[in-house]
Amino acid sequence: MTDTSTATAASVPLAPRALPLLGHALPLLRDPLAFIMSLSDYREMVRVRLGPSTAMMICDPDLTRQVFLNDRVFDKGGPIYDRIREVIGDGLSTCPYPLHRRQRRLCQPSFHPTRLAGYGAVFARAAEVKAGSWRDGDVLDITQEMMTLTTRATMETMFSGSLLAETMRRALADTSTIVTAFFRRMMTPALLRRVPTPRKRRYDQARNRLSATIAEIIAERRADPTDHADLLSTLVAAVDEESQDGQKQLSDTELADEALTFFLGGMETTAITLAWALHLLATNPDVQRAPGRDPSGPGRAGRSTPRTCPRST
Ligand code: HEM
Structure with a gap:
């Protein structure tokens, strides 16, 4: 081989x-x-x-x-990672090897088992609300539906309920612009990427505004560091006992990069996975009708999942 x-x-x-x-x-x-x-x-x-x-x-x-x-x-690098780094900097999923171990140690408390139940509850609530908004016979763009579901739920797990509705709406719109432009920018040669087209202007504005929104949220959290039981609280409080250079905590830039990494990395992946799962359920009615498991424990009888499924995927 x-x-x-x-x-x-x-x-x-x-x-x-x-x-x-x-x-x-x-x-x-x-x-x-x-x-x-x-x-x-x-x-x-x-x-x-x-x-x-x-x-x-x-x-x-x-x-x-x-x-x-x-x-x-x-190691991670090259033109594709360069494009991703334009948005999420040197967060855990894009940073080069020498930075990775420190970032892993600092991010790990955010995914401690004691934290996961809380995140799960947020997603379950968001799923109930979303499914409750569908009616039999609705024709839905299921990918878009799942994107709004996971974006809202991810924002809540990261920043708890502390975001103003306007901040949330702005971040949702900017995220959607960035994700739409991402793949095309990866494929476009450097010279063409600099041409000031309306699409590029929209992308630059969305990227700058989303970074500013995240910086604003971090500044507010630094000013009030009580545990909000969300991802940002664990990132702000994380301490790297093995730090070699005295930098035991994440700096503001590192915090922003991690927050954007979790936000953008966790949102589309989960939305697309859910959209495919719903598509498979919709095209396999026997599986859809089968009794589901109670999410609170293995093996216990529970309600069928999902309760409703869009007719059109
Ligand atoms: C179904 C959903 C998901 C899929 C399919 C997925 C897929 C992946 C894959 C394939 C990698 C490895 C990438 C590489 O090594 O280059 C990865 C890494 C990563 N993912 Fe996900 N992911 C999902 C959900 C999430 C969520 C919800 C979050 C955040 C809350 C997240 C954050 C990350 C991070 C931070 C890394 C880098 C980890 C490291 O290098 O130590 N992902 N993901």
Whole structure:
């Protein structure tokens, strides 16, 4: 088997139908899933060209394992991470290897088992409210429905009930603009990314405003550090006893990067997973009718889940 850390680019086959200058950007933008699936026939690795850059696609489970486990060699970086860092800085999911251990130690208390039940209750309440707003026969954009559900629930788990309705509305709108623009910006060459189109202006405004909103929330929390039983409280209070440089707590910039990481990283992933779960339930009525489990304990009889499912997905 190939060792991914020593493979040279020339020894790896290039995916078919690369266009001059654009490379594989068009099929990736038009139908990313179909394009990625078409690469699974390659046994180990395949090269994909994104404009002037080349990416290596790993197609083999053992090689994938090497890449995930050897984070000193396969550190996070390159043009895709650069684009993500424009928004979430050096948070836990984007920071390079030398920063990662410290950030892990500081973020871990936020996910302590004693905290999880509280987050779960917030999500369960949000799900009840959302499902309660649907009526039989409604035609729903289920991805959008799940995005609003997870964005609101994530905001509440992170910042408890302390946000003003206007702040929440602004953050929701800015997040939606950023997420929509994200993928396209990743694929656009640097020169074109600087062209001041209306789309770019909207993206820049949304990014700056969301950063300012998060900075505002952090400043308020620093001024009133009592435990609000939310993610931000645990991040503000976290202490790294193993700190080598005397920086035992997260700075304001680090706090903002982590808050944006959890917010943006936890929202779309969860929304898309839920949208697919609902789609599968809607297309498998037997499973949908089967008795569900009581979420408060394994094996206990409970209500069917979900109570309602949109007719159209
Ligand atoms: C179904 C939902 C989710 C999926 C499919 C998902 C997927 C992933 C994947 C594949 C990674 C590894 C990325 C890599 O190593 O490059 C990751 C890491 C991460 N995710 Fe998620 N995620 C989900 C939910 C969440 C939520 C709810 C949060 C925050 C509240 C979150 C925050 C993070 C963070 C901070 C990391 C980086 C961890 C580290 O490097 O130590 N994710 N996620």
